[in-house]
Amino acid sequence: MLDVSPSIYSLIALFVLAGVQLAALFSKGRLEAPSALRSLWIFFSAIALADWFSFCGAMWLLAFVSFCALREYLSLVDIRLEDRWGILASYLSIPFMFYLIQIEWYGFFIIAIPVYVFLLMPFFVALGGRSQGIVFSVGALNFGLFFYVSCIGHLAYLLFYSARMTLLMVVAVAIADGVYTSGKFKSLALRTLVRMAILCPLYVSLARWTAIPLVHSAMLGILIPVSVCLGRFTLHAVEQDLGIRADRLQPGRGRTIDGLKSYLFTAPIVFHYLRWFLKWGDL
Amino acid sequence: MDILRKALHLLLIRPLLHLLFGVNVVGRENLEELDQFVLAANHNSHLDIFLLYSALPLNKIARTHAVAARDYFSNPPWLFKAVQFLLRPVWIDRSEGGITAIKEIQRRLDDGRSIIIFPEGTRGAAGELQAFQGGVGLIACHNPDVPVVPVYLEGPERAFPKSAPVPLPLWNHITIGPPQLLRGKSKEISSRLHDHLEALAEEERAYRQRRMAEPHQPLSVAVIGIDSSGKSTLSRRLAGCFEGDSCFIGDSLELFKDRAPCDAQPLVANEVRKWVGRQAKSAKSLAHYKIPKLAELLLRDRLLSDVHRWYRPDRIFMDGSPLLNMVGWAILYHEDAFTENICAAAMDILTGQHVCGKRDPILKKFPELEALRKLNLTHLHLPDAVIFLDVDPVICIERITARGEKVQAHENIEKLTKLRKAYHLVCDVVQQTLPVLRLAGDESLEKLTEEAVAFIRSADNETN
Structure with a gap:
């Protein structure tokens, strides 16, 4: 049973999600579907799409997610009118980055944002012509690019290597999120420990299916809760500064960004961990 | 023709606006119960008119007309034709003065149609509400039974500001305020409407992130x-x-x-x-x-x-x-x-x-x-x-x-x-x-x- 392809599981997950959404729809407001489900929808469909149809389709779906998140972030952050060239350049970097994934040009993909985009972005911002506030603008744009293009790009690259591991990571992050939002465990250390206690056995027991060696499975079970914890903590602070209220998420006012916040730290960490220890690609 | 118009709005303009820019409408229910209305919105960008149409209930699209300046849309000719077909606006020739346009608006209101008007008259500074022109007051004064709906648009001033050559994908928030039945003198109506819009604007501005205050310059x-x-x-x-x-x-x-x-x-x-x-x-x-x-x-x-x-x-x-x-x-x-x-x-x-x-x-x-x-x-x-x-x-x-x-x-x-x-x-x-x-x-x-x-x-x- 363990040998079946991951998209079966993601399809099952999709059905469960659809059930929850429908229940929320028919309960007329008594039951509210958690906002975190939106991102799960996207990720599970991307995994199913990648496994059954084409990786390209899934990848461009994730590119669209990246676009939506970046658009929302740039709408919320205080940018100057003069930064328009910089904003245009950051939108254009999305197809560029995802095209690099499509042609499997790993080396360039990994340095594209930290080297070329981070060098060109200040240039485009400076093209705007007003120097006052330029440091803040460059910082704001670079932050958005790194998190909403580079980190989601890492998720797509993980999907390219292995749909199973992506599925397992998404599920793990969702569980970790669930522990976080259930609110039963008050202290941060306790929450992280509980997550580890759930995720470590999960990863270890699925080690044969994912083909990750036992040691690394256990390590991932520790790593994911820690990175989810870091990510949530960091991006929560950012959201507060952007004026996103978790209790009043509106389209365009934090709905996309809030749904993604647990995945942003985890995706690159898991990706690079696996890439290094499983010796994917040409290191 | 109306069906084609509606289909174009539904299948082309709305998906385009949603996919590219993102549109969030708050208070759509304020419009749904009205048969006829005068919609007064702030004006910052060329996108405004299309955004307002995308906020309208579908059955009202064909019976709503915007007031638009002819010189904005007259170039290139295909744009003029497209706008003419899609929105059938009341054209204002700014060189001539507004009397003919006011008469045309009155004719359409008498016909039971609705009007979208930008009381500021022209696109103002980004994110600021300018003083209103007299037009909206006059119209509301002559049609005391038609409710005036204040609408505040937030976002187009960043997505497609006046000075920019191309629009950028950024979210737009359309806040539709409660309909107002305004009676009284035209100037009074104008100023009351301005207050309503200003109140909506204040609420929207509260959402905005502000970076550090500019350094104090004595x-x-x-x-x-x-x-x-x-x-x-x-x-x-x-x-x-x-x-x-x-x-x-x-x-x-x-x-x-x-x-x-x-x-x-x-x-x-x-x-x-x-x-x-x-x-x-x-x-x-x-x-x-x-x-x-x-x-x-x-x-x-x-x-x-x-x-x-x-x-x-x-x-x-x-x-x-x-x-x-x-x-x-x-x-x-x-x-x-x-x-x-x-x-x-x-x-x-x-x-x-x-x-x-x-x-x-x-x-x-x-x-x-x-x-x-x-x-x-x-x-x-x-x-x-x-x-x-x-x-x-x-x-x-x-x-x-x-x-x-x-x-x-x-x-x-x-x-x-x-x-x-x-x-x-x-x-x-x-x-x-x-x-x-x-x-x-x-x-x-x-x-x-x-x-x-x-x-x-x-x-x-x-x-x-």
């Missing part, structure tokens, strides 16, 4: 003039004439809070400057005067930065400006060489705006300038406003002798006349970029103060 006013022209008395008096924090930099450093003097923490630069100033005053000849005076002026400029940094006043009043005094004195030493152009170039070099090579002829001519440049002391402050107290040197000499203090090396009629001429030249140059007030100094102090206060207030408004 207004610095320099009072220049020859010795004993009463400039220090005038500038000190002016510092006590304004509300808020004012600072006076003269022989002493004084701080005023809401017109009353208050204690100032001593600054090291000020103490050093005072000592150097005493050295300059006791100089025996003009040659000995030069170096300490220069040092004193440089220190005074340094003091200006310190005052900015530590006292953070709203206004700074200076007895003389280091930069302008320096240039004035330079003219005194090299009077024949100075013209307006050279004076402007020297000032640009001293403020660090003018980048010249090492071999620039002006540096050859004035070794002092070269020395300052080598010492990297060419970052002097230009004041925001200049007041020149023009007094006859004869009167000044009288005042100086009456004071009974030791006469400084340059204080004789010949030198002071030259200095006065030099300051006139400086004012001519400065006038091109800054507000300058020339006062005849032999008038009473009250009158001078009054004029100067009015001048500073207008300069203050200009810089804000």
